[in-house]
Amino acid sequence: MRKISMDSLSALFEAISGTMPLFLPVDGKEGASYKKWEPGTEYSKALNTNKSAKDFFFPQVENMMAFKTEGKNIEVLDLKEDVGPFAIFGVRACDLASFSILDRVFLSDPVDSFYKARRDNAVIISVACSRPQETCFCSAFSIDAAAPGGDVECVMADGMVYLEAKTEKGEAFLKNLEAVTEASDERAAEAEQAKIRERIEKLPLANLSTDAFGGGKTMEYFNNPLWDELSANCLGCGTCTFVCPTCQCYDIKDYNTGKGVQRFRCWDSCMYSDFTKMAHGNIRNSQKERFRQRFMHKLVYFPENNEGIFGCVGCGRCLAKCPISMNIVKVMKTLGGADNA
Numbered sequence: 001m002r003k004i005s006m007d008s009l010s011a012l013f014e015a016i017s018g019t020m021p022l023f024l025p026v027d028g029k030e031g032a033s034y035k036k037w038e039p040g041t042e043y044s045k046a047l048n049t050n051k052s053a054k055d056f057f058f059p060q061v062e063n064m065m066a067f068k069t070e071g072k073n074i075e076v077l078d079l080k081e082d083v084g085p086f087a088i089f090g091v092r093a094c095d096l097a098s099f100s101i102l103d104r105v106f107l108s109d110p111v112d113s114f115y116k117a118r119r120d121n122a123v124i125i126s127v128a129c130s131r132p133q134e135t136c137f138c139s140a141f142s143i144d145a146a147a148p149g150g151d152v153e154c155v156m157a158d159g160m161v162y163l164e165a166k167t168e169k170g171e172a173f174l175k176n177l178e179a180v181t182e183a184s185d186e187r188a189a190e191a192e193q194a195k196i197r198e199r200i201e202k203l204p205l206a207n208l209s210t211d212a213f214g215g216g217k218t219m220e221y222f223n224n225p226l227w228d229e230l231s232a233n234c235l236g237c238g239t240c241t242f243v244c245p246t247c248q249c250y251d252i253k254d255y256n257t258g259k260g261v262q263r264f265r266c267w268d269s270c271m272y273s274d275f276t277k278m279a280h281g282n283i284r285n286s287q288k289e290r291f292r293q294r295f296m297h298k299l300v301y302f303p304e305n306n307e308g309i310f311g312c313v314g315c316g317r318c319l320a321k322c323p324i325s326m327n328i329v330k331v332m333k334t335l336g337g338a339d340n341a
Contacts, residue, residue, distance in 0.1 A: 001164045001189065002174055002181035006156065013037045015180045016087050020123070023056070024089040025049050034088070043090065047133050048315060052245030053088055053095045054102060057118045060242075061266045064114070064252070068260040079262075080114060087123040087173070093148030094138045094315035096126050098245035101313070104306055105248045114265075123173050126150035128196055130157070135316030137205035137329060143313060146196035157192035164189070205314075205329060212336035215304035221296065226334055231291035233324045238269035240327065241294070243317040249275070270294050295331045 004012050016022045017037050025044040026035040032046035034053065051060075066077040099119075106115035126148035129136070138145055147153065151170035155162045162184060165171040174181070200206060241247045251268040254261050268275060270293050276283050284290050302311035318327040 001162055001184050001186055002177065003160050003162045003184035004181045006159050006161060008180070009043055009161065010039075011180050012161070012177065013041070013043075013089070014039070015177055016089070019176060020085040020087055022087045022089060037089075047129060047131060047136075048092055048094075048317065050317075050321075051243060052098060052315065052317070053091050054098055054245050056086075056088055056122060057099070057115050058102060058106065058248065058250075061264060062114060064263045064265055066260055066262045067254075077260075080117075083117040083121050085121050085123065087125060089125040089127075091124050091126045091148070091150060092129055092315070093126065093143050093145045094136075094313040095245050096124065096148050096150050097138070097141070097143045097313040098315075099124075101246045101302075101306075101309065101311060102248055104309075123152070123169060124150040125152045125154060125163075125173075128153070128155045128193060130155075130192065130196060132196070132200055132203060133316065134204050135319040136200070136203055136314060137208045137316060138314035139200055139203075139206060140208040140210055141310050141312060141314050144197075145200060146193035155189040155192050157188050160184075160188065162186075162189040208314075208329060208332060209336065210299070210310060210332070213299040213303070213310070213332070214308055215300070217300045218296070218304070221300060221335060222292070224335060227288055227292045230326065230331055230334060231288040234271070234287050234291045234326060235324060236271045236273065236287050236290065237323065238271045239321050239323065240318040241269040241271055242267060243321050245313060245315055245317075246298075246311050270297070295328060298328060299332070 013022055013024070022037040023034045024037055024041070025032040025046060026041055027044045027046065031050040032044040033049050033051060034055070035041065063079040065079050068075040068077065102115070103119070106112040107119070128148055129145040132145055136145070149166055151165070151167045152173055153164050153166050163174060163181065165174045241249070249268045249270055250265050252263065252265050254263050271290050273282070275290065284293060298311040303309055312328055319329060
């Protein structure tokens with residue numbers, strides 16, 4: 001384990017950026033977001049960024065290819081960017097857990113080469129959540145906010161940052177930082193982690209349970225009349241899906257630039273009325289059906305097909321951002337009955 005003082009974080013960031021591009025949470029007018037580090041950039045003290053770190057691997061918009069036509073001849077242009085090593089500092093346990101969920105989608109055959117190139121080249125430096133918020137419920141999904149993992153795991157305590165390598169990539173990464181860090185034992189970090197776990201146990205959603213959900217529950221919940229009540233005020237705005245670190249729906253579109261056709265991929269939302277729209281129409285014509293799809297996928301369909309792993313990591317962004325205050329916690333509490341009373 002290595003350590004460095006909080007006052008020397010800029011030296012740490014400078015050392016990292018000397019070997020590869022470094023991205024970290026930075027405060028802005030509307031909250032924290034990931035920015036590329038440059039001298040003078042200050043690391044945000046916010047618990048979470050507005051949008052999750054999945055943007056690094058599954059961008060909101062990305063160009064895929066282009067076509068140029070001349071008569072009957074079509075030229076295909078590969079627009080895939082060359083991805084080199086880069087580092088992401090400040091990833092929380094919830095977002096880190098979301099990467100393994102996205103991996104199951106994008107790294108399964110056929111492998112998404114755009115996603116894989118970014119995952120292979122990233123060094124992820126996580127940070128334990130010393131100040132978890134009332135909207136946090138990652139513990140419901142067995143995520144330990146005190147020990148987030150990643151390639152390098154950081155714990156901040158008593159004015160110091162303790163860094164521990166968790167992978168071979170992380171070990172090589174820390175080796176290059178020995179000039180700006182010093183060796184340390186684990187005692188201070190472990191003491192802080194114990195305090196974090198105590199704080200999490202006192203959060204309002206600490207007792208939220210997933211026991212009522214999981215694979216094999218489709219017939220139990222699909223026709224539940226409570227969906228009418230739960231979805232009644234849903235605006236279908238898609239905010240919950242766009243701030244969610246695990247949502248992976250996308251659309252592929254072609255755009256005529258006037259000089260050819262450009263194909264790009266962009267995030268989509270199961271909350272939108274044109275989602276799954278086909279020539280004959282839409283298979284989900286009501287907002288209730290679209291609302292149900294989102295939460296059934298997170299709580300039933302995904303664990304059904306992924307060894308019981310849920311499609312939510314309890315980051316709390318949907319609690320904070322939904323304009324009508326409807327979110328997965330209310331769904332779990334309403335449908336879960338006695339398990340979430």
